[in-house]
Amino acid sequence: MIRTGERQRNILEFALSSLHRRRGRNLSLLAMYVLIIFVLASLLFFVSALKREAALVLHDAPDLIVQRMIAGRQELIPVEYGAEIASIRGVAEVRSRLWGYYFDSWNGANYTVIAHNSPTGTEGGAAIGSGVARSRKVKVGEMFPLRTPGTEPLLLEVKTIFPDSSDLRAADLIIISTADFSRLFNFPVGKVTDLAVTVTNVRELPTVAAKIASLHPDSRPILKSEIQRTYQSIFDWRGGMTLLILLSAVLSFIIFAWDRATGLSAEERKEIGILKSIGWETSDVLLLKFWEGCAISLPAFLLGVILAYGHVFFLSAPLFSQALKGWSILYPRFQLVPVVDISQLLVLFFLTVIPYTTATIIPSWRTATIDPDAAMRS
Amino acid sequence: MITLSGVTKAFSCGKPNEFTAVTNVTLEIPPRQVTVFKGPSGSGKTSLLTLIGCMSRPTSGRIQLHGLGVPIPFQEDTAVPLEITGLPERFLTIIRRSIFGFVFQQCNLITGISVLENVMLPAYTSGERLSEVARRALLLLEQFGVARHARQPVELLSGGEAQRVAIARALINNPAIIIADEPTAHLDSKLSQEFMEIVSGLKRDGKSILIASHDPIVFDSGIIDRVVEMRDGTILDDRSVR
């Protein structure tokens, strides 16, 4: 047993000094390998963390949202619709929601403005997301103007700034009172943006949605489950971002493994011949190649995953946020709460470390089975 | 002692390009002697050495090793002659590693790694502690006067030094029999003489030495006990020199 362990270690020792010979090549190989794993693992961490955040947000979302569609566009919905929907059996509550977008021509950012009568949302006051505070450079207690369709701008006092930790929900929010909302947008009386419906029994939701649709054919009920599905598809592996990165990483990995698999040089072949002639068994040679593969792929996996964790959860994924930012002026500064999906890490391990190590062993196989006297005949 | 009886080695059996390298060779090689296999290239001497050295198996005939004094894992009783003809490759490798040391025409050193590691290489797979192997390797390098190069990569060695490192590598597992195939082919006369001196030292240490060569410096050397002359796979002449 000790001899077996010692044999493994001796062969590992030789594998390491063998890799050390082609230091430049192997270090660049390692660097590229780390990079691929880093990108893939970052993506896994990033997406699973966002999924968790989305699930938390959706937890608070209403069971059903009713929009009104005219000519394929969302239009304002009359408040009477709300009253009629409230009378449907199984509907517990209908809340009218007033919200919209405000384009800030001063800096090109888009804000989401929501009317909500809460303690801070008194007339003339506003609760804003930290993204808004950053782009408008305002602090609590300061005033800031918003353009209205009329001549007078709407002056608002910042009552609350939501903390950075809620940026993923609220970075671009401006919450003001209903009266200010009407003034800001010159909002038509008797209309709201959409209706949030709560039902007594979630299982009746499709029935309620069907009743609403037949009651008002111009309405579009959006179920909570549909919202969930939307988010699932965004973060699905087939989703645009994920697919793009996944494809490029997998492609480069294949090229890279291919290079390994086909790249058994004449020199390497000669070395295997020498090893065989001085008393190494075929299994010893394969073990050597196995350790050579492991000596690259194992550290690459470990480093890649650890760096990715740091990148996503300590540095907030600067690599991806650039892509997500796109042309947005206002971008949330979120610190993601870490989520580690062990099964995904295992899949990553099996899709990268195992193929690479195999790709190192397989081409040596044929060479390793040559007769030991080949070296003598050359 | 090594005994060969009716040993034949054919390549590409049953194919049009079939040829027989060794034909019906019967021979006894006593221990602790220097035996030279002499003959032109293609005379079958290298093939015969690979057969004795457990590198390949004869097509027919038997090869036996007697009184090796080295316990083999599957045959503890060292007094019984060991029939190597029918053994599976795994066992042949074990025998090759523990009983034979090889010196090749080319030095066959692995470039890029140090002299010391090259000498240690045959012992890596035995599961011995590397520190112990390194100690032995350094002793051997000292014995051959190349210890100062131990940490250098092998490419920096001169031809003669490389040859000595190759001999040190052949000796690392303390084999009873040394097999050298055209060891002086790439050496000038002075280095060839030096090589024969090393061989005489090994003989003094009680090793059996088998050399395939057609170099007069080798077979006319005073330390040779026996010359076996070969041609076309058969033995022409087998004479004791002393």
Add this chain to the structure above:
Amino acid sequence: MRNSSRFLLFVVVGVTVIALLPCHAHYRQQASLRPMNRPPEELTELQLTDLCLVTEARHTRHPSLADRHAPFQEHPLALEFFPSGSFILPPSPHDSP
């Protein structure tokens, strides 16, 4: 120290760090659920439906509430809001009437 020992040590340290990642994640998740780290009540009351990830267009800010054809205005491969616009997909098909 032998190279192999150094390598094995590196692997052991690496594996240990990776094994600690789920623990760290769990700890941080627990911490985020403490009252002081929860989002303000004012926000949860709003019954928000979407993550504020990309604010540049309606269908990227509120993917779940956008017109169903809105994402197609720049999809697929339209470069208007590339790259963010191209990975916010259209909402999944309706299952209610």
